[in-house]
Amino acid sequence: MSETPSGMSPEDVVDDAPPGSIAADVPSDAAVLAEREGMNITSRSFGRQTWDRFRRHRLALIAAIVLALLATAFIVGPWLSPYGFSERDVLNMRSGPTAEHPFGTDTIGRDLMVRTFLGGRFSLRIALIVALLTTLIGTVIGAIGGYFGGTVDTIVNQTINLFLIIPALVVLLVVGVRFAASPNSIAFLLAILLWPTIARVVRGLFLQYKEQEFVLAAKAAGARAPRIMFRHILPNTFGPIVVNATLLIGVAIILESTLSFLGVGVQPPTPTLGNLIEESKGQLDSKPSAVLIPGGFIVAITLCVNFLGDGLRDALDPTSRKG
Amino acid sequence: MFAYVVRRILSTIPLLLVGTFIVFTLTAISGDPLSRLATADVGEEAYERIIELYGLDQPIPIRYVNWMSSAIQGDMGPAPSQGSQPTFNIVMDRAGNTARLAIPAFFFIAITAITLGVYSAVKQYSKLDYFVTGFSFLGISLPTFVFGLLLQVIFGLWFFDWFGVRPFYVLGMRTVASHGWLDMVRSHVLPIVTLWLVITASESRFQRAAMLEVINSDYIRTARAKGLPRRKVILKHGLRNALIPLVTIWAIDLGLLLGGSVVTETIFAWPGLGRLLLDGIFQQDLNLTMGVIMVVSLLVVAFNLLADLLYGVLDPRIRYE
Numbered sequence: 001m002s003e004t005p006s007g008m009s010p011e012d013v014v015d016d017a018p019p020g021s022i023a024a025d026v027p028s029d030a031a032v033l034a035e036r037e038g039m040n041i042t043s044r045s046f047g048r049q050t051w052d053r054f055r056r057h058r059l060a061l062i063a064a065i066v067l068a069l070l071a072t073a074f075i076v077g078p079w080l081s082p083y084g085f086s087e088r089d090v091l092n093m094r095s096g097p098t099a100e101h102p103f104g105t106d107t108i109g110r111d112l113m114v115r116t117f118l119g120g121r122f123s124l125r126i127a128l129i130v131a132l133l134t135t136l137i138g139t140v141i142g143a144i145g146g147y148f149g150g151t152v153d154t155i156v157n158q159t160i161n162l163f164l165i166i167p168a169l170v171v172l173l174v175v176g177v178r179f180a181a182s183p184n185s186i187a188f189l190l191a192i193l194l195w196p197t198i199a200r201v202v203r204g205l206f207l208q209y210k211e212q213e214f215v216l217a218a219k220a221a222g223a224r225a226p227r228i229m230f231r232h233i234l235p236n237t238f239g240p241i242v243v244n245a246t247l248l249i250g251v252a253i254i255l256e257s258t259l260s261f262l263g264v265g266v267q268p269p270t271p272t273l274g275n276l277i278e279e280s281k282g283q284l285d286s287k288p289s290a291v292l293i294p295g296g297f298i299v300a301i302t303l304c305v306n307f308l309g310d311g312l313r314d315a316l317d318p319t320s321r322k323g
Numbered sequence: 324m325f326a327y328v329v330r331r332i333l334s335t336i337p338l339l340l341v342g343t344f345i346v347f348t349l350t351a352i353s354g355d356p357l358s359r360l361a362t363a364d365v366g367e368e369a370y371e372r373i374i375e376l377y378g379l380d381q382p383i384p385i386r387y388v389n390w391m392s393s394a395i396q397g398d399m400g401p402a403p404s405q406g407s408q409p410t411f412n413i414v415m416d417r418a419g420n421t422a423r424l425a426i427p428a429f430f431f432i433a434i435t436a437i438t439l440g441v442y443s444a445v446k447q448y449s450k451l452d453y454f455v456t457g458f459s460f461l462g463i464s465l466p467t468f469v470f471g472l473l474l475q476v477i478f479g480l481w482f483f484d485w486f487g488v489r490p491f492y493v494l495g496m497r498t499v500a501s502h503g504w505l506d507m508v509r510s511h512v513l514p515i516v517t518l519w520l521v522i523t524a525s526e527s528r529f530q531r532a533a534m535l536e537v538i539n540s541d542y543i544r545t546a547r548a549k550g551l552p553r554r555k556v557i558l559k560h561g562l563r564n565a566l567i568p569l570v571t572i573w574a575i576d577l578g579l580l581l582g583g584s585v586v587t588e589t590i591f592a593w594p595g596l597g598r599l600l601l602d603g604i605f606q607q608d609l610n611l612t613m614g615v616i617m618v619v620s621l622l623v624v625a626f627n628l629l630a631d632l633l634y635g636v637l638d639p640r641i642r643y644e
Contacts, residue, residue: 158338165620166342169585173604174349174612254466258586261468262601281472288476295469302464310460 060311077117130252133191138198146206176264239316404608421595425580440530462524471590578626582619
């Protein structure tokens with residue numbers, strides 16, 4: 001975690017003035033004195049301050065814990081289950097939730113709990129790859145456009161606008177129909193379509209920061225453009241980027257499951273939460289649990305991610321909060 | 324202002340051209356429209372005629388230019404997957420069906436978003452505010468297709484006699500299942516509610532933020548200080564200013580709604596633009612796919628322009644150079 005250049009760290013407040021004169025007034029109670037003098041403020045790092053602010057956001061904290069639990073269940077669950085993910089229990093086909101199969105079984109008797117957890121694992125993995133890739137591409141392109149300005153910025157800006165005109169879903173559908181998709185290729189495709197959202201934020205921040213004195217100082221000291229961009233300006237944009245990257249996980253999960261639901265996402269037999277819903281939507285009237293359970297997991301993940309993003313916004317970027 | 328409009332339109336045209344060209348290329352290379360003919364044994368002559376008719380032997384850029392130059396004259400070519408009817412007529416027909424959902428949905432969205440947003444801003448940190456905030460978080464986190472399926476489970480399975488998901492009123496057709504206007508209303512309700520939830524969730528959040536910013540501003544304090552009743556200050560001084568940013572969002576959302584929702588229309592088997600687009604893509608019907616995309620992009624662009632212009636009309640501080 002890097003230092004903020006604005007010099008707001010609390011250790012500046014503490015100075016080592018001789019306490020002698022005041023100590024004479026209330027010699028008995030050193031704690032009260034220290035408090036009155038502001039001497040008891042211990043210095044807190046940027047990371048520590050962020051954590052302290054985040055902790056106060058109760059919902060975000062709960063969301064983070066739930067997310068961690070879900071991820072653990074997705075990873076460990078299939079291991080502990082007595083059923084394999086394509087193992088068929090022919091005696092219990094198309095069953096609803098029972099003691100042996102808590103989530104029921106599908107049309108050919110595969111245990112839906114194992115499949116749901118594996119699906120969650122793939123959905124979460126895709127979403128994390130999308131968030132990382134999108135942030136990487138978006139940050140680099142946004143930084144270049146914002147920092148250099150002029151023609152470069154015009155190109156970047158027009159490309160961003162272009163992506164806003166083309167509906168992402170259309171491109172995904174057209175490409176998805178042709179190319180049978182693996183989890184990684186879907187993640188890659190989503191990243192290519194989503195980077196403008198991050199690039200727009202980063203570009204705006206760079207436009208704003210490049211006019212500030214510390215950039216001028218770095219220039220005067222002889223730093224080259226890449227160093228100024230990534231060592232001096234980028235750490236300041238850390239908060240908004242992390243918040244947007246978090247929210248992207250939710251967007252990616254929704255988009256990926258929607259694609260799978262429409263039949264052009266990750267192809268079976270790889271399960272994702274969207275695939276599971278697509279497979280069971282025909283039996284909606286006889287066995288709604290097969291649709292509602294994976295649907296519930298999708299909502300739980302996105303809800304937690306959105307609460308987490310909200311908490312991170314408060315913690316990392318306390319000035320952005322209105323009202 | 325007029326010069327601004329002209330310049331905005333002119334600057335959008337290249338974007339639109341590049342965008343449609345990319346989609347055209349992707350659609351054209353994403354499938355072989357002749358593959359189905361090969362199995363149907365139509366004979367060499369018919370094969371050649373079709374290649375000739377759709378210009379399939381030409382390079383993609385030339386096919387794009389040909390398509391675009393006739394499309395701007397209103398001729399989008401025949402749609403092979405729809406019995407070779409003119410694409411333009413089909414698209415216009417389906418656009419009407421989409422509008423039957425979009426326009427009522429839009430009004431409900433506008434009314435509820437304002438009400439929820441204003442109330443939760445005025446009563447910030449009250450129980451109601453937390454409720455509205457929870458509602459918007461849920462709405463934002465709920466994928467459209469999950470919500471649509473949930474509605475089908477609730478009203479098609481548990482309370483199936485309320486809206487009748489299964490006995491569909493088929494648009495434009497007097498079927499046995501249709502019992503006049505009541506059936507028509509019932510078939511509209513669930514898709515409209517689906518569209519409503521997702522958009523209202525984000526709009527009410529936005530309205531709340533806008534309202535909070537206005538309420539905490541100096542001129543509201545002045546109005547209160549000179550003795551005006553609170554209600555009047557909130558509605559006349561507050562709301563009117565807090566609506567400015569929302570109106571621009573309305574324009575954008577209305578453009579998106581009129582363009583059709585692929586997911587909602589698929590779930591409720593609604594014959595609108597979104598479904599048509601999906602059909603075009605799945606059946607590798609290039610003319611149909613491009614026709615829908617053209618209309619949808621034009622709608623989005625036009626309503627974005629409208630949003631910018633409205634902003635200037637409502638907020639006189641904004642000037643278009």
